[in-house]
Amino acid sequence: SVEKMKGNSTILVTGGAGYVGSHTVVELLKNNYTVIAIDNNVNCYATGKDKPESLKRVEKITGESVTYYNVDIRDKEALDKVFKLHKIDSVIHFAALKAVGESVQIPLTYYQNNVGGSSTLFEVMAKNGVKKLVFSSSATVYGTPQFLPITEKHPTGQGCTNPYGKTKYFVEEILKDVCTSDSDWKVVLLRYFNPVGAHESGLIGEDPSGIPNNLMPYISQVAVGRREKLQVFGSDYPTVDGTGVRDYIHISDLAIGHLKALERMLQPHYTSWKAYNLGTGRGYSVLEMVKAFSEVSGRQIKYELVERREGDIAACYADASLARAELNWTATRDIKAMCRDTWNWQKKNPKGFQTS
Numbered sequence: 504s505v506e507k508m509k510g511n512s513t514i515l516v517t518g519g520a521g522y523v524g525s526h527t528v529v530e531l532l533k534n535n536y537t538v539i540a541i542d543n544n545v546n547c548y549a550t551g552k553d554k555p556e557s558l559k560r561v562e563k564i565t566g567e568s569v570t571y572y573n574v575d576i577r578d579k580e581a582l583d584k585v586f587k588l589h590k591i592d593s594v595i596h597f598a599a600l601k602a603v604g605e606s607v608q609i610p611l612t613y614y615q616n617n618v619g620g621s622s623t624l625f626e627v628m629a630k631n632g633v634k635k636l637v638f639s640s641s642a643t644v645y646g647t648p649q650f651l652p653i654t655e656k657h658p659t660g661q662g663c664t665n666p667y668g669k670t671k672y673f674v675e676e677i678l679k680d681v682c683t684s685d686s687d688w689k690v691v692l693l694r695y696f697n698p699v700g701a702h703e704s705g706l707i708g709e710d711p712s713g714i715p716n717n718l719m720p721y722i723s724q725v726a727v728g729r730r731e732k733l734q735v736f737g738s739d740y741p742t743v744d745g746t747g748v749r750d751y752i753h754i755s756d757l758a759i760g761h762l763k764a765l766e767r768m769l770q771p772h773y774t775s776w777k778a779y780n781l782g783t784g785r786g787y788s789v790l791e792m793v794k795a796f797s798e799v800s801g802r803q804i805k806y807e808l809v810e811r812r813e814g815d816i817a818a819c820y821a822d823a824s825l826a827r828a829e830l831n832w833t834a835t836r837d838i839k840a841m842c843r844d845t846w847n848w849q850k851k852n853p854k855g856f857q858t859s
């Protein structure tokens with residue numbers, strides 16, 4: 504019955520033009536879902552309010568067209584129109600601001616966009632009788648790990664050090680309350696570890712504006728000659744080589760995780776909410792990542808060891824066994840594939856989507 508429902512269901516994807524969103528839309532289309540993507544283009548490359556370049560590339564990859572609306576999730580009327588125009592079955596909710604440092608500078612903008620926007624979206628969903636949602640959460644809700652690997656039972660919300668992380672925790676809590684208030688709701692909270700890589704075609708990938716905050720885009724911009732050298736934040740952590748350890752996960756594996764979550768949610772006995780880690784279960788240090796990228800690209804990656812970055816933790820990696828058992832999902836792409844696909848995207852698009 505899951506097979507039968509698949510072809511018939513229409514999925515609203517908020518933030519569909521972003522990094523995780525665009526890769527997920529590819530997998531949805533490949534599996535015969537109908538996709539309605541909305542985005543306000545605040546963090547994706549587009550001419551004005553037109554269809555973002557990432558979604559045009561998705562159409563190129565899949566040979567399918569993507570219905571797109573320039574809609575802000577804080578705009579109740581505009582959202583409502585989308586629900587009236589289409590028979591939406593479920594929502595995958597990616598739209599959010601995600602720069603940790605920026606969230607410390609402009610916390611209210613983050614709370615309004617990520618928490619206010621989400622709550623508006625849930626209100627409009629309920630009003631239109633759409634009560635199935637997959638939410639982009641983050642390993643950041645676990646704060647400083649009390650044990651490793653991190654299971655879904657690890658406490659959340661204690662020691663989220665920045666407003667961005669708190670918005671993820673707050674939205675999780677809002678969704679739990681919504682499920683308590685109305686048993687029609689079905690929610691999956693997906694806690695991503697560190698998404699990296701790009702679609703194997705090299706047509707879509709991560710396209711940070713300005714100086715990248717995250718490791719992998721920074722490394723690849725050094726490799727392509729756009730930045731001089733990587734700063735390695737901290738070399739005295741209690742890890743394999745003193746540098747920070749993270750659970751990097753290939754973006755296409757992550758995207759497929761959303762399809763598995765949808766399928767789980769559509770099972771008739773699924774009720775209320777459940778959280779799943781999406782990671783590989785294995786950690787790599789910053790220097791291990793530099794080495795792997797250098798091997799795959801054949802480029803030397805210049806780096807210097809500098810002070811720790813404020814708010815960083817030593818190590819973080821998932822226990823990914825719950826997603827394997829209940830979602831029938833496991834990451835299959837290794838660190839080499841992550842570096843190879845990042846490099847392929849970077850080489851073909853040295854300036855990201857603006858290259859086209």
Ligand code: NAD
Nearest residue numbers: 518521522523542543544545546575576597598599639641
């Ligand atoms: P992204 O910035 O590439 O994508 C988010 C998209 O949402 C962007 O296209 C942006 O324009 C859009 N958006 C933002 N605010 C909006 C609003 N008010 N209305 C409509 N659209 C809006 O980020 P991403 O890396 O694809 O992240 C997607 C989701 O996954 C986010 O919720 C993020 O917090 C979460 N997440 C990301 C990571 C990561 O490292 N990339 C890790 C954990 C969780």
Ligand code: WQD
Nearest residue numbers: 603641643716717718719721734735736747748749789815
């Ligand atoms: C990885 C490692 C750095 C950049 C962040 C958010 C988290 C989640 C994913 C959304 C760390 C080191 C990095 C650089 C470096 N986002 N590093 N030099 O911090 O694990 O997670 O993105 O939910 O909430 O906090 O990812 O890629 O920034 O860092 O040495 O220039 O690379 O110290 O050890 P992080 P990251």
